[in-house]
Amino acid sequence: MSEVGSDAVSSGGRGRVAHVGRKTRWGHVLGTVFVLAWTLPPFLYLILLSVKPEPLMVERSVLIFWPTFERYRDVVISNFGAPIWTSLVTSTTGALFTLILASLAGVTFSFLDFRGKAALFLLILLPRMFPPVTTLIPIQLTMKTLGLLDTRTALIILFTGFQIPLAIWVMRTFFDEIPRELVESAALDGASLPTIVTRVVLPLAGPGLLTAFILSFIFNWNEFLFPLVVTGLNAKTGSVVLMSFDTGYKKLQYGSLAVLGVVMTVPVILFVLSFRAALVRGLTAGALKS
């Protein structure tokens, strides 16, 4: 399975280029136009709205105007800044914890054979099949009991747990590709297990770690339902604030709404465009988790 993803990204024409006729070229043009027309206009409109001056907001025919960046400045200095910062801190910390726990477990799942391994692996993947609503209630109750409601700690605890199954699954496909002889010869040379893991295995699985980290970060950043029920005022995340704009009394501040939408999307776009190949591979593996 893992080969499919990388293959899909890296391999080029595979001898089909010679057969590209005029018909195919038209197909390519049409397809490209469709893909761009499908994806981009909603983004572009959001960006347009985010810099549109307030008086022109409802003038939908006005597409050319002198842009205003005041609202972006407001995000930094006003109280929108805090939720974005919370999102950033909790998503990053959560993804790092996930990476530590999942990479260690991934090493064992990849390198060691033991009885009950398949069952244990299934147990770890099982939560990925539960829809999020199934754990919403107990988790809110637990956080309340622990006195962690409305804290960043609560978010970090949850984010770490959410992404472990995916991270193990993604990293295992990378670990499985490390030549066993390499590890065995290191062991025969007398390297201890911690040395083997930190000096041989983890460096070789670098792209896998990166993929798992980026995917975990993005999913944490996007998470909405759990931050909504475990945070209130102090530890609101960007997505929760965005929602309160969508549905609350602030609904008419379309400009600020659009700015928040853009800010919430920028990190995702940067990651996707810089690590396309790794993400495509990770997402393909992740979607076929079962």
Added chain:
Amino acid sequence: MRWATLGRGRFYFFLLMLPAVLYVVAWRIAPALYTILLSFTQYNIVYDSGPTWNHLQNYGRLLHDSGLLESLRISVMFTGAATAVELLVGLGVGAFFDSDPPARNLLLGIFLLPMIMAPVVVGTIWAILFDPTIGPIPYLIQVLHGPRVEWLGSSVLALGGLVVADAWEWSPLLALLLFSAMQTIPREQYEAARVDGSSGWQLFWRVVLPQVRGMVIVAAGLRFMDALLELDKVIVMTGGGPGASTGFVSYYVYRQAFQAYELGYASTVITGLLVLLAVVYGLYLRNSSRMLRSANV
């Protein structure tokens, strides 16, 4: 792998694995089990000090809950429509990427954006696009002398609007999965078909589609199960309204738990849904492993 040299190393290996396993059990599996336990109790967080056992009363209520049935019906309608659209777009775009267009990887990256960005932002974008005062879609219809419609304000169109937003968000996933399945088809088969004089359309129907059939079923199944419990976009775009026209089943649970504070009964509904999903999932697993093997993925 079995290392002759491992010796005591096996023990360290188990130590490496333990934290992750414990963590997942504590924060993912135990809460799910607790939800099932709560489903047998009366627990309104406002009136009751703690959950009290009420035998199978909740389940009796479940069977006669017409609101739940209605929300299930709406969810299934939404899910069916969304999955169908996504499958269609996914097949077309997947085939397009499979034909090695120029700048394919860049286009693929762009096309995948909606599924990777936050669902809340997707909901926000579409709420803006459909908005009667600032949305371009009602404006375009007005310019073209079409009827004045309140997209998210009328029951049929609100459901349609959610389907459009969902299709925008998730067609990329199906395109990605179908594309990677299509990549495994040996290229010689395409050339043989070309030499035999078949058109591109015939090629798609006779050569490509039969070989990705397994992935079509797997991908549509994945999407179906996820869309059935769609919640984020409902909260952001329609809040279940107008009326109860977009009150999906997850939204029903959400309201029971966090607005009516009926934690016990909400858990019962969740457990019922889990059983329903498990049945679908069992059928799906039975087919998918076979299909995946035949699709070589």
